[in-house]
Each structure stands twice: as C-alpha cells, then as structure tokens.
Amino acid sequence: MKLLALPAHRRHEALVGYLFIAPYLVLFVVFVLVPVVWGFFISLHNWHVLGEQKPFVGFANYRALLRDDLFGIALLNTGYFALLTVIPGNVVSLLLALGLNARIRGENVYKAIFYLPVILSVAVVAIIWRWMYSTEFGLLNYYLKVLWQFLHLPGDFQPIPWLNSPQSAMPSLALMSIWWGAGGSMLIYLAGLRGIPEEYYEAARIDGASTWGRFRHITLPLLKPSLLFCLVMSLIGSSQVFGQSYILTGGGPHYSTLTVVLYMYQTGFSLYRMGYACAVAYVMFVIVLGFTLLQFRLLSARGEE
Structure with missing residues (x-):
C-alpha cells in the first residue's frame, strides 16, 4: 500500500530497487532460510537416513544432548579452541597492522606475505602443518633441537608429539589456525588505522x-x-x-580435539542420525548467538565509558 501511494517516478525507482535485490532474496530463501527451517523440523524427529520411519519425537533429541558425554567434551573443546584463538589471533593481527601502518619500506610485499595463508584452503594448510608437526621429521622439532644444542641445555632433546598428545594437540591446531587467519583480520585493522585522522595524534603529541x-x-x-x-x-x-581437527587428528587423541562441528558431522554422516545432528547444530547456534550478543554488550558498554 505504501508503494502504491508513492508518486509514479518514486514508485518506479522503488520497483527497480526491489528488482535488483530479488535474485539475492531468492537465493537467501532457497539456500539459507529453507535449510534452517527444514533442519529444525528434522531435529524434532528420530531422523535416520537409512530408516523408513522417521517418527516425531519433539524435543527428545535436545534432552538427550544434556546426557551426552561426548557432546559435553566437544563443547568444552570448542570453547578451549576459541579461548586459544580469538583473543591471541586478534592480538597478532592488530600487531601486524600496527607495524604496517608505520609506512615501512616494502609494505605491499609484507601485506602479500601476511595475507597469503588466508587464500589457502584448510586442506592445504593442514598438509603443510602436518609435515611441520611431525614428531620425527617435522620442521618445528628440528629447529627446537638446533636451539637446544645451541644453548647447550642439559640432556638430549626429546621431540614434542605435537598432534599425538592430548595436552598439545589442541594448542597445535590453534597455532595453525592463527597463522592461517591472521592476515584477514590484519587488513581490516589496517583499514581502520588508516581511517584515523593524523591530526588527533599530532594534538596528543603536543599535549605530551x-x-x-x-x-x-x-x-x-x-x-x-x-x-x-x-x-x-x-x-x-x-x-x-x-577441517583442522578432521584432517590432522580426526578428533583425537582421546577426544582431545573433538569439536562440536566434527561431532555433528560424525553423528550425521557416519551414524546417519540426522535428527540428532540437527539438534547439535541448533544448540551450538544458540550458544554462539548468546556469546556474540554478550560481546556486543561488553564492547558497547566499554565504548560508552
């Protein structure tokens, strides 16, 4: 009704605008909205891919998650991974951006070098780091051994089982992920830094x-x-x-790198329990949404202060 009330030339402009966004809306509905609704529908059923009957079970799948020890382990592992990557990764990206913002010589070359890992697929990155993490022939253990001998430390250097120990497996995946993604955030931070007027810094220097x-x-x-x-x-x-845990460790050793998405994949595509896998996805969605809103609230409150 509001569209019809507009003058003819405004109505034409509005229709052209709707026409431009129509393809995106169609794709959004088909590939996002419909799968989201359909996934929630599946989560309310005992939906086994190979089963003929897919009975409605209500929220039984969600209640079962509360008693699922593996889901609890996967949730804790995912939180641990986030703890190891979110803040440290952004600190690394910000430091790189601050260094490039100093207008150093060869800035574009450094930009390309730091950003290069971002364009690689997780499979390529995982293969590179699997070789680097190799206990016997890996690059990291080799240079650690050289450093050990250079410093004349007592005893023989014992190779670190980066991916074969429950204590070091997740930090190893986190280190690889920070290296892989730091360049993307670096460019965003650099753009933000270049948008700050230089006059502010000059005034601050004058004030001491x-x-x-x-x-x-x-x-x-x-x-x-x-x-x-x-x-x-x-x-x-x-x-x-x-991808990191799926390719490098398969969720091991001893479930130490089993993440929620990997658990969801194994449940849905190995055990064919699609209803339960969809329930896992929706619970994770709610958790991530909650933490995201909390981040918005905390940063907004700090900005007001």
Missing part, C-alpha cells in the same frame, strides 16, 4: 601523550568498529572449527 597513551585513548576507541567485527567473526569462526 606517550605512545601507550595515544594507543589507549585514540587508536583503540576509534578502532572499535573494526575490533568488534573481527572479534565477532573470530568467535563465530572458532565455533565452526572442523
């Missing part, structure tokens, strides 16, 4: 502000949109971690 003072009172507050975006995207990405 230290380097830390300029960073704390000028850079961080004005970089808040970039920080918020990168933190939220990092949190969402860490909650969806799959």
